[in-house]
Amino acid sequence: MPCCALLPLMLAIPLLWPGLTAASYSQAEKGSQPARPRWRGKRGWMWNQFSVPEELNTSSHHVGQLRSDLDNGNSSLQYKLLGDGAGSIFVIDNRTGDIFAKQKLDREERSLYILRAQVIDTITGKAVEPESEFVIRVSDINDNEPKFLDEPYEAIIPEMSPEGSFVIQVTASDADDPASGNNARLLYSLLQGQPYFSVEPTTGVIRISSKMDRELQDEYWVIIQAKDMIGLPGALSGTTSVLIKLSDVNDNKPIFKESLYRLTVSESAPIGTSIGKIMASDNDIGENAELDYSMEEDNSQTFDIITDNETQEGIVTLKKKVDFEYQNHYRIRAKVRNRHVDAQLTEYHVEPSTTVIKVQVTDEDEPPVFLRPYYLFEIYEGRPHGSFVGVVSATDPDLRKSPIGYSIPRSKVFRIDDNGTIITTNSLDREISAWHNLSVSATEKYNTQQISQVPVYVQVLNINDHAPEFSEYYRTFVCENANPGQVIQTISAVDKDASTEEHHFYFNLSTEDTNNSSFIIIDNQELVFACKRSLSCTSPS
Structure with missing residues (x-):
């Protein structure tokens, strides 16, 4: 029932408040009001409990009547009104004691007024009743909608959280009187956010209604409505928005972007050379997207793979020298895993993702290769000019097999022909030099820039050519x-x-x-x- 309709009923219930009782009550209401003298005289005032509905759009509203039991209709008695709002907000008919409200009142600004009443004998100018306090209450109507005071609301929850998980609690307040019916009793409802979220009607607690995947959608706007009067007809409402963000969990394993990578490496590349990059993608973010690449064990002899922590790429490197003429292509397999895996999410990371890498070795024009790392020959001293010393041999490792030419730089004792045969150009004397250390050069005739050298050691053997x-x-x-x-x-x-x-x-x-x-x-x-x-x-x- 609207509180305006209660006013006649309230005014119809007579309640006699003695002056002393009214004074005591008003002190309790006012708290810090200075104490007034307590009269011990005979009870003489009569009035009803006064109440004025707020927000009345009238310039004069009858509040009630003050009356002394000494008032027998004698026109010499006059009523006076003193205290809060007397003369401005409230006026009194000095002959009848009727009180009127002249202004529209707002209970949320002020809920009661404490006034004092006097009755004066106009002939003698003296009070015929002790001055007494009384209260005019401003009764509540539902004129305030619920308001959310802690906006903006924002919450972060892990993706894939189970149904019923707590998200956040929103709270609205209503300035109406909580003791006045249902004016300030609120109910919460969800206007936007189904089917992923729900709200508890009486608490404003938002919970998850359905599992959500951050990789499909990473944030949601939820709109919550609060209605007063527990949602009955005529209720007022307020709304708020809640931004709910999903934090990442490691529920995705990395997947290679390509099932086959083709890389090339020169046979002349040194160990440690980077020959290419491979890349896996992970729909997770942050630490959950950090990767570790590796080679399968069978492929780890010639190649290696390291992880670039900045780009999350796998860098394929040369672990052992390759030779085009020995093997000109390789088929290797690489795998990738997440670096950080939650023990509760291992179901997503049972098998690593793999990819195939085909490495083509390119041929390079390599210098000649001697059959031995060094040569050791022996020859007796005293042999004539042109004597045979030994044969060295080098080949072109490339497919075209270039002919090889030989030379012995800076030697006046030996020479070498195109077959790699070394002969003497002077007689050798062991007693002068027992060893000759040579450097034989082999040069490709198709590319004279390709040259190799090999050490040749010639030992001169003794003959008995000296007398004692x-x-x-x-x-x-x-x-x-x-x-x-x-x-x-x-x-x-x-x-x-x-x-x-x-x-x-x-x-x-x-x-x-x-x-x-x-x-x-x-x-x-x-x-x-x-x-x-x-x-x-x-x-x-």
Whole structure:
């Protein structure tokens, strides 16, 4: 029932408020109002409980009547109104005590007024009743719609959250009197957001009604309505918007953009060369989209793959040198996984995504290749000019098999022909140089820029081409009284030729000296020169 319709009924219920009771009540209402004197006189005032509906569009609305029980119709009594709003908002008929409201009132601005009443004898000018307080209440009507005070609303929830998950709570307030019927009793409803969301009618709690996939839609606008009067006819309403964003969960595994990648690498490329990139896509974002690429084990000998953390690409690199002539194409398989996987979401990441990479090795014009890393030859010293030393051999590793030319730079002792045969140009003397270190060059005749070198070591072998020589020139002195057999000098010899063991020399005097000499030679590896007979002390000439 509208509160305006209650006014006649309220005014029809007489309620006598004694002056002291009214004063006490008004003090409780006012709280900090200064206390007024408490009269102990006889009860004399009579009035009804006063109430004025708010928002009345009238310039004069009868509120009620104040009356003293001393008023017997004597025209000498006069009523006066004092206090809040007296004379401006409320006026009194000083003869009858009828009170009128002159202005439209708003309960939300002020819900009660405390006034004082007097009755004066106009003949004597004295009060015939003690001054008394009374209250005029402003009764509520449903003139305020619900308002959401905490706007704007925004919530973030994980995608794929189960039904019934809490999202956010919205709250509206109504300025009407909560004690006055259903004016401030609210009900919430969802105007926009079905079928993914629902709202609890009495609490404003928004919950999930259906699972949502961020990759299909990452945010939703939900409109909530609040109605007062628990939604009955005549209710007022207010609305608010809620922006609900879905945060990402790792519910997508990466997928290669291509099922086959074709890459090329030159056979001359060094280890570590980047030969191409592959790319997988992941519909997740942020950390959930970080990837790790790898090669299947069978393909990990020649190639490797690393992850570019900035671009999330897989960079294919050369792990081992390739040779076009040995193998000119490879078929490898790469795989990709998410770097971070939630243990609760492993169902989405059971098998990694794979792709095939075909690598074509391109031929390069490579320099000649010698059959050996080095060559070691032997030749006896003293061999004539043009003697054979050895043969080196190099080939063109490329398909066209270019003819090879050979040369020995900066050598005056050896030369080499187009077959790789090395011969001498001068006689070799081991005693002058026992080793010759050469560098043989091989040059492609179709491309003279392609050159290779190989070390060649030539050892000159010994022949017995040198006679023994005494180690030094000997001058020996002997005393004249030297005894026969006395050692007077030890002599030795050397040989420039090489020997597999120590040299053994044989010493002897000439035949002439053997017969006429006063000395003998004893061969004891080292030659011992001794007296043969007693001598006078002489010195050699």
